[in-house]
Amino acid sequence: MKAWEQFLTLQEIEMGKATVQKWLRNLKISRFDAQNLFLEAQDPFQAIWFEEQIRKKIKGGIPFNGKFIKVHLNVAKNQKLNKTFRKKQNEPQELDTFKLNFDSLDPSFHFDSFFPTKGSLLPLKVLYELTGYQSKGGSLNPANVHHSPYNPLFLYGKAGSGKTHLLMAVAFALRRQGLNATYVKADTFADHVVSAIRAGEMRLFREAYRSSDVLLLDDVDILARKSATQEEFFHTFNTLHLAGKLIILTANKPPRDLDHIEKRLISRFEWGLSLPLELPSKEEMRVILEGKCALLDIHLSPKVADFFLTTFKSGPKALIRALEAFSLRTHMNEDKSLAKQASLYPQALESLIKDLIDDEEKSVLTAEIILKAVAEHFGIRIDDLKGPSQARESTLPRQVAIYFLRSKLSLPYMKIGDLLSRDHSTIMTSFRRIQKGLDSEDEKIAPLVRDIEKGLI
Numbered sequence: 001m002k003a004w005e006q007f008l009t010l011q012e013i014e015m016g017k018a019t020v021q022k023w024l025r026n027l028k029i030s031r032f033d034a035q036n037l038f039l040e041a042q043d044p045f046q047a048i049w050f051e052e053q054i055r056k057k058i059k060g061g062i063p064f065n066g067k068f069i070k071v072h073l074n075v076a077k078n079q080k081l082n083k084t085f086r087k088k089q090n091e092p093q094e095l096d097t098f099k100l101n102f103d104s105l106d107p108s109f110h111f112d113s114f115f116p117t118k119g120s121l122l123p124l125k126v127l128y129e130l131t132g133y134q135s136k137g138g139s140l141n142p143a144n145v146h147h148s149p150y151n152p153l154f155l156y157g158k159a160g161s162g163k164t165h166l167l168m169a170v171a172f173a174l175r176r177q178g179l180n181a182t183y184v185k186a187d188t189f190a191d192h193v194v195s196a197i198r199a200g201e202m203r204l205f206r207e208a209y210r211s212s213d214v215l216l217l218d219d220v221d222i223l224a225r226k227s228a229t230q231e232e233f234f235h236t237f238n239t240l241h242l243a244g245k246l247i248i249l250t251a252n253k254p255p256r257d258l259d260h261i262e263k264r265l266i267s268r269f270e271w272g273l274s275l276p277l278e279l280p281s282k283e284e285m286r287v288i289l290e291g292k293c294a295l296l297d298i299h300l301s302p303k304v305a306d307f308f309l310t311t312f313k314s315g316p317k318a319l320i321r322a323l324e325a326f327s328l329r330t331h332m333n334e335d336k337s338l339a340k341q342a343s344l345y346p347q348a349l350e351s352l353i354k355d356l357i358d359d360e361e362k363s364v365l366t367a368e369i370i371l372k373a374v375a376e377h378f379g380i381r382i383d384d385l386k387g388p389s390q391a392r393e394s395t396l397p398r399q400v401a402i403y404f405l406r407s408k409l410s411l412p413y414m415k416i417g418d419l420l421s422r423d424h425s426t427i428m429t430s431f432r433r434i435q436k437g438l439d440s441e442d443e444k445i446a447p448l449v450r451d452i453e454k455g456l457i
């Protein structure tokens, strides 16, 4: 069916060929007419994946010849959940091999290597108390997790504010005291749910999670729209909470601002204490840089230290990644004078970590900055770019904006479409038009695009 084939081709661009091959190409087309397409999943696992990853993209149907075709999905009749996934007696090896692989902890993420900043003082105080960690000397008093006055504890902050570092530091401190501290990233939890359903091993899944003394779930915002996983997490949360086990969660926003997370989960997240983690100030970034250099035994000239700080401004995540890359690359390089040069002179450092400097430039750029720059260049409003208007004055600016959103931020066509209220095929055509104009040095397009680009860098 042509409409479905077109949709799959688009998905290959957005999600990659391997993903589409694995999850979408083997959906069977059971029938279709002018308005409906009926698909059949091979098993419930594939259907769950489809509902969580694809359904939102085709809410109104898939576009074809100016119309929308509604997509219906069923699981193949002989593959219903209770039949397929009930353990088969002639497959004992499946029972033996089912295993949940938990995320490993980063060995450098301890309390000792986390430098207190103004915006982390309160979370640190609470975490020190819960784990019994002594900031002076680093020893441990008995942990206080079974009598925590707050449950759950919810840490939130922007990317790089240190959430993962602190969660892992808690896990290390508790494990040193013999406690079963389960650290898991939310997407690993989602994988665990799906593979347990697939293997018919929900009992083992529940046993694994519910035997934790403390559950540390990182980036809970990632569960957005994953309804099957949220359902399971709801039960895991309730069981642990009822048993008086502490749950510590992290996210990029406070509970009430989380999108597409069920209300009943949000209300539970608010039962305990929510604490913000702020990104460090400029001065604090210097303290973190110096502290990290001391830990890695790196000696930088003041000029090179300044270069690191002025180049990697987006937060500690980029700064520390660059510092670690510097350390690794100088160690790996045969030419030992390189390490010396790069720790003394910004120019030598610049060529050593050029790729990371480029990444940082990209991460500082946002969709709003691009739209603002394009709108200002053409003397129109951002709303003219975003709105439904088909007026000729905003067509070229919108195409240029689409080109930058795709080329600078690598945003999926679908996402650009959402941002500019257009369907993804219009977005693809616009992108290609500007790309073609640049390739052929079209005098109406190429100088204009370069001019705007200068303002973005």
Ligand SMILES: Nc1ncnc2c1ncn2[C@@H]1O[C@H](COP(=O)(O)OP(=O)(O)OP(=O)(O)O)[C@@H](O)[C@H]1O
Pocket: 109, 113, 114, 115, 116, 117, 120, 157, 158, 159, 160, 161, 162, 163, 164, 165, 166, 219, 252, 280, 288, 316, 317, 320, 321
């Ligand atoms: N105050 C700090 N002291 C030492 N290192 C820090 C501090 N804050 C952040 N870092 C470091 O910054 C990097 C990013 O931190 P982390 O991964 O914990 O951030 P995050 O908030 O979990 O980000 P994300 O939301 O993207 O997962 C890590 O290398 C961490 O060690």
